Amino acid sequence: MNHPWFSSSPEMLGRAVQILQHVRSISIPILTDDFRNILLEEAKRYPLRPAKNTVGTANNLVHQDMLLQDQLKGDGAFAELVVAFQQHFDEAISEQNYFSAPVVFNDVMLQKYEPKSGGITPHRDRTDYRHIICLFVLEGFGRFYIADDRIKTNAVEIANLPGDVVLMPGPGFVGLNDRPFHYLENITQERWVFGLRHDQSKLD
Numbered sequence: 001m002n003h004p005w006f007s008s009s010p011e012m013l014g015r016a017v018q019i020l021q022h023v024r025s026i027s028i029p030i031l032t033d034d035f036r037n038i039l040l041e042e043a044k045r046y047p048l049r050p051a052k053n054t055v056g057t058a059n060n061l062v063h064q065d066m067l068l069q070d071q072l073k074g075d076g077a078f079a080e081l082v083v084a085f086q087q088h089f090d091e092a093i094s095e096q097n098y099f100s101a102p103v104v105f106n107d108v109m110l111q112k113y114e115p116k117s118g119g120i121t122p123h124r125d126r127t128d129y130r131h132i133i134c135l136f137v138l139e140g141f142g143r144f145y146i147a148d149d150r151i152k153t154n155a156v157e158i159a160n161l162p163g164d165v166v167l168m169p170g171p172g173f174v175g176l177n178d179r180p181f182h183y184l185e186n187i188t189q190e191r192w193v194f195g196l197r198h199d200q201s202k203l204d
């Protein structure tokens with residue numbers, strides 16, 4: 001069934017997940033403008049805290065320049081998005097065997113990047129984030145890339161317009177252990193992103 005707030009059907013989402021087996025990251029439009037605006041309104045009411053400027057050490061140092069919030073209302077629009085997207089996603093992959101275990105979207109993260117923010121330098125997400133990573137672009141513009149390593153070898157830009165969801169694999173997707181390096185730069189307009197992930201550490 002097509003949820004009225006999603007602009008891509010479960011079939012289209014399923015096709016994107018299928019393609020993800022071959023490309024390391026892919027994005028598709030997913031949020032209707034109406035839903036996106038409702039989400040943004042709620043997003044802009046949350047208090048945000050600055051992320052630590054650097055994480056990791058020495059050769060693994062990652063610089064990040066963003067504000068964030070991971071405690072979202074249990075009865076708001078984001079809570080509705082999580083439930084609706086989980087259903088949409090489950091339907092999208094219902095006839096496939098991509099994942100080593102059921103995908104449970106149990107980790108949320110709202111991020112804001114100010115214009116001229118330094119973004120985030122090449123990094124891989126934590127290994128606890130399994131199966132698939134979903135980044136919903138709510139507003140703004142920045143350039144998002146996947147690469148082979150921290151020095152941006154073979155960088156490929158991934159479209160990420162407002163309303164898109166950017167998908168990346170995590171360990172457990174089609175038997176791979178892939179965690180692609182990715183980074184964000186050239187933020188030209190205040191950018192809001194909602195990250196939805198399967199955090200294995202919350203399930204074990």
Ligand SMILES: [Fe+2]
Nearest residue numbers: 123124125182
């Ligand atoms: Fe990341």
